[in-house]
Amino acid sequence: MVKLEDLKKEATQILKSGKVKYIIGYAKGAAGFMPIPAFISDPEDAENLTWNPACVHNLTKFIVDEKKRLKKEKKPDNRPIGIIVKGCDSRAINVLLQEKYIDRDDVYLLGVSCEKTGVVDEKKLAKTLKGQRVVQIDFEDNGNFLVTTESGSEKIPAEDVLAERCIECKANFPVVFDIVFGEKIKRQVDKPFQSVETIEALSQKDRWKFWKEQLDKCIRCYACRSVCPMCYCDECVVDTISFAVEPDTSAEEKAQKIKWIEKSPNLSENIVYHLTRAMHLAGRCIDCGECERVCPLDIPIRFLNKKMEKDAKNFFDYEVGFDPDQPSLVSSFKDEDPEDFIR
Amino acid sequence: MAEEFEPRIVAFLCKWCSSAGSDLAGVSRMEYPPNVIPIQVMCSGSVSPLYILSAFKKGADGVLVSGCHPGDCHYIKGNFYARRRIALVKGQLEFIGLEPERFQMSWVSAAEGKKYTEIIKDFVNTLKPLGPQTKLRRNP
């Protein structure tokens, strides 16, 4: 089990010693049991750090934001940032390293092990508890969560309320870290692509029916894009104008902008948006599931990314985020890549 | 009787092999259906997934990407990148329920005019019974 006290101690120490300029971690939220991302620079505030199954967020997104901010600063403070990473989050770090978006020295990684379980799916939990208000959720031994509601505490088997991505997770222990908390426990994942396979098993008509319904809902709020640590492009293809607007960009130049994807939410544009996003995440998405979690319309966006992950693995034996030195999925090839689909 | 459905195909042909191959079909006067509009690109490796999605969105009933055979790429290895990229796009399109027949990839060398005509003939014949592509099409 991750000992929160150890985590706090380390956090205090690295803040005091000036090893990191601040720490991105989880702290108790103002309302409800879900923690919030916390930015801690005062060693005394390290006391506020928390670690529990509701620490769902992929905090690496904030590293990307910080990187963007630093680029604009005249005298950037380039000291490392401490960040708490779960297994999946640590893979995101590897992808960012692979794409040279960050340097290893930019971050001090405080790894936390998910051990036998993972993080909770808020909706599943609500369903299981039939509306009882959760006050606190904690890791328990033997793959259970200890859930405290207003009416008391109860043990719930984690698998009943675990986020879907955790069920298919291949990295319950950080793959890169400077210090790690909790144990490395080997966990057998029998069906890492079960979610995708369920959809693939449908007939072509049913698959279309499913996605038509799902993608028709999209209101193009771009929450999925905003939360994604890999969506760090300075200008998204959805907003593409094929050039950045500068002060001297003429009106005519602006008028010439191409719209690969219209912003208006309708099925066709939504499909192209989501497929393009999935393509752009192929070989990069580490399945932190944040896009799906934040979607206000509950679109299973994760499936599209997971499909790419599956094809990358099955066709090209490519796994994302385990090796920061491997070339990217689409900027490499093997002579023996499959081509049975080519005439 | 209603007029028979004529599918519209956009074909991204690499300049050095597939475009040259289709030119050869022309020089050899090999007839094939006029349903295909060729767009010459330098290399199959330059075909971005956006080109494909965009063509479907603009109403293509089928999309073909064609390049040099592996090992023959004018740019040495562009077609290998294409092969990987196209495999991913194809997987994704099928995953959301587009008819797999609507998106094809082929290797057509500069000498394979005949093969090009056969690909187009077969493509048109497969697309006809499927009817118009409305899934990705904007305002069908």
Place this chain on the structure above:
Amino acid sequence: MKKKTGVFVCHCGINIAGTVDVKKVTKDLAKHPGVEHSEDYIYMCSDPGQNLIIDSIKEKGLDKVVVACCSPTLHEMTFRNAAKSAGINEFQCEIANIREQCSWVHKDMDKATDKATRITRSAVERVQGNESLEPISIPVTRRALVIGGGIAGIQAALDMANTGYEVVLVERSPSIGGHMIQLSETFPTLDCSQCILTPKMVEVSKHPKIKLLTYSEVQDVSGYVGNFKVKILKKPTYVDPEKCTLCDECVRVCPVVTSNEFDLGLTGRRAIYIPFPQAIPATYTLDIKNCPGLLPIACGKCADVCDPEAIDYDMKPEIIEEDVGAIVIATGFDLYEKENLSEYGYGKYPDVLDGLQFERLCSASGPTQGKILRPSDHKEPKEVVFIQCAGSRDPELHCAYCSKICCMYTAKHAMLYKHHVHDGQAYIFYIDIRSGGKGYEEFVQRAVEEDGVIYLRGKVAKIFEEKGKVKVWGVDTLSGKDIEIDADMVVLATAMRPSDGAEDLAKKLKIALDKDGFLAEAHPKLKPVESVTAGIFLAGAAQAPKDIPEVVAQASGAAAKAIAILSQERLFHSPNVAKVNLNLCTGCGMCVDVCPYEAVSLKDGKAEVNEVLCEGCGTCQATCLRAAIEVKNLTPAQVHEMITASLGG
């Protein structure tokens, strides 16, 4: 500025007009946005046709032109030149191919006309996004570098030098000559190898245009076609060739004996040595690996006896920098490692030799002065077994490829053996006899008919020593019989492989290797002497196993290709190259990974295109997730409009 595009639709007699309603295409295109002028003519490529375009550009002030006609491979240049002569940029002219892609392959006039209209509209959309470009002009350093001083390098260097260009010839061993100088006689004419090669070697050494750097290695290459910068490490020989009089006194006093590379270990040499009598440059080299030490206290005998004081223990390695415009790589081959062929007892039994060792035995200048004697007991072998494909054509255990020259040189060896040992018997185990080449098949027949060589089709199963004999067990697959030969000597036609260090060199030059480690040519059929990098050419066995005439032909080909560059003051390169939008680039380097030409690199965390190296394939464009790199005049924005125009309406 408003675009004023002119569309010119060609009838091509009835070639286009027979199937496509050109009048309708012309009329429809006139309505297309941005089209100022639309016209048809019976033969656009004729002089009156071209004048029509030129006049329209001038009269109507057109700034862009689309000619709907035949394939761009035929008349793109014609119409671009016409556009240029009318005063607009040549890259503002695009071709819509409505003949090969349309009129020639369709019969239905309505449908063909509709398709021709779409193709032409698409070309109009493309040209409207075109930038005006000028060919990229590159100055040329009019000198060449040749790496490798074997026959390939010698030939390429002489060809270029004789055309008048300065050549820097770099050879890593102490003398030029390569493997060819080790050979005794050459098939199919049996000329003495040294007799035909040494005049060329001397010519190299005396040539005013050739700077010969032996005992030197290329350390670093930067730059690009026309403008390479090369760093060469010249290792110290500790002997000043200017002072050396070749008196051989130093060799006599040297206390060290080590294996002689030139005779492939069949003889020894001293630590100070001349590789072979005709070595170029004609001087000694002190082999520091085997010398007891440079401190006079350690030995110093050679310096003591050197009257002209040519030996200088203080000589230091030198880095020589050269600017060249083209590079020819001729690094040759080495033999497949002995250790890999233990099944033939190679390296284990002294009387099992490889082909090159046998060449030395046959050579008049060799260890036995041309007498064929067994290394073990110096007796004349009466039965010799030659084994072809030792390491070649064996994808499971060794090299998958055919080493190409072994069939011929084995026939030669058997023949030479018979010429030396008249009462001897030569056997050759073979898989196939590949004797394609001028006079080659006749040569093999001669070996069989005149010299009684016995060819046995099959592989050798086992070789072992017994009672002073080398026993060879094999199968003749034609008769199905087991064969046992009590041979006195076995000669293996060992596979050729890329020479040591070829991989390293390829990395320095940023050129590709094929699956077997040979240098990869740019195109297997049409660019057999070009590497994938512009300005770097391949010659000789470094590219693939080949025999001397082929090597010489390829070397001259590579020289001619290099001369094509050196003969120009400036090179011109297509400006349809990739450009980077620095605002969008995040420096992930995926474009760098995919570029087949090493034309993209990262500089200060952003991609940078070397326009000279870029061939405009656009693979980077499709790979970039940020739309931060695109090829000029075929940008994603243009393709987008082309797709729209192809499908719209």
